[in-house]
Amino acid sequence: MIQERLQHDISSKVLTWFDKSGRKDLPWQQNINPYRVWVSEIMLQQTQVATVIPFFVRFMEQLPTVAALAQSHEDQVLHLWTGLGYYSRARNLHKTAKIVCADHGGKFPNTVDTLSELPGIGRSTAGAITSIAFKKPAAILDGNVKRVLARYHAIDGWPGQSAVSKSLWQFAEAHIPEKRVADYSQAMMDLGATLCTRSKPDCDHCPLQTDCLAHEQGQPQRYPGKKPKKALPIKTTQMLMIKNPRGEILLEKRPSSGIWGGLWVFPQQENGACPEHYLDKLAVKASTVNSWQSYRHTFSHYHLDITPIEITLSDSPKMLMENNQQLWYNIQQPAEVGLAAPIKKLLAKLSQAQ
Ligand code: SF4
Known part of the structure; x- marks a missing residue:
């Protein structure tokens, strides 16, 4: 069953939908380069697109290049981040900019493995930079894509568990198309953000509806499984x-x-x-x-x-x-x-x- 579903070609449907209905006017979709993709991906972690837009625009106005970020003072970076939360993201951004300038001649590495060695860059962010900025095949699995894949394949369990994460990555890798990898990455994130939303998935307008197992079961919101709750001290x-x-x-x-x-x-x-x-x-x-x-x-x-x-x-x-x-x-x-x-x-x- 898994083998059979690994071969499902979802990319052509998702790309057709993206061409017609996907967002293409977001600030980080203009003047695409590895720096802009990286900063947007870090800002978008656990933060919605509408919140990120003004922060991203202001950040790019003041620190338009990786060299400008590397030379800036940490106070300036944290000031530009004030209100976005999860400040370790901003500190890691600053650290990574310095490493890119000192060790890579100011150019981002173009492979998932080398990018993942940099502070704050996980496998999904590395995949986004590689596919969107360098147009090389690489899987992404941010929160939006996890939700789409967990529902489409009806994968039970919380994605923080290693077995669940492993299956999601397997599917994410298997679905990478041969062409248009940059558009495909953006399309999957956009589909998760605009149609396959957390609480109100709009299955009627979704290009994946005919083969989506969660939709077939009539309970898309059941996926992905929730993190087990612990009482906080x-x-x-x-x-x-x-x-x-x-x-x-x-x-x-x-x-x-x-x-x-x-x-x-x-x-x-x-x-x-x-x-x-x-x-x-x-x-x-x-x-x-x-x-x-x-x-x-x-x-x-x-x-x-x-x-x-x-x-x-x-x-x-x-x-x-x-x-x-x-x-x-x-x-x-x-x-x-x-x-x-x-x-x-x-x-x-x-x-x-x-
Ligand atoms: S059919 Fe519904 S649940 Fe399935 S991927 Fe599309 S929006 Fe999500």
Whole structure:
């Protein structure tokens, strides 16, 4: 049965559909080169097309080439990424640009194996760059393509399990056409994003309807299987929103690895600790201390219950900048630095209150 379905030619149907109805005006489908394909693929991981478009356009305006990205400051890259989340993607992008310039003469390697050795480039992203930018046969298996293939072949189980992933890759490889590999990769991603959507697949307009097993079973949403749920642990923290008499807010830079790596955040301390404790380090006193309502921010692997505390200082501290790891952030004229999502939200609230 698997052998029989491996030989199904879905590519001609998908390409015919793409020619007629697929999107061809997305920003990364213009002036195609490996750099643009790579940046778009990384941005599109776990993020929808409509969200990515303005981020991609702004990124390309400021950092139009791999050399420009390699020479940029990490703060600029994280600033351009602020709001997209999963910041390790941006840090890896920066690292990889430096490697491409230092070790590959500024040109992207053109094979899946060599591309996959670069930070943040997995097998599917390597396949997208190879097929779309270099027009060489290579399979892709991003979230959209996984969904289409899991449904078309009715593959049970969560794609994070190695047996399920193995079958999906087998099918992805088997369906690569001999010609038009770049269009085929784009067509499969587009079909998953626009027709074979997570909750409302539009099977009536799908070119694969006649042979799709999930459609035949009448339950396309059953595929792909969901990740088994685990209860997430809960952590707590105080975020100190310290304002100097000029209304600027104290931010600190996180270490480059770990959660919010390289981003700028409010000073944090354990819940329940006295805010004055932190101020002693700056040798300043507070004129007002105001605790805000706690709220929950959820990461993929834990919940963080945040208690924001607004502190207004009576004087500016004399000494601050330790190794450029702290800054006074002016909300009206913001510095170009990367901000973690909860920090950005709290700064917006502070700005409204000012
Ligand atoms: S027929 Fe329906 S479930 Fe099957 S691939 Fe098309 S949209 Fe998805």
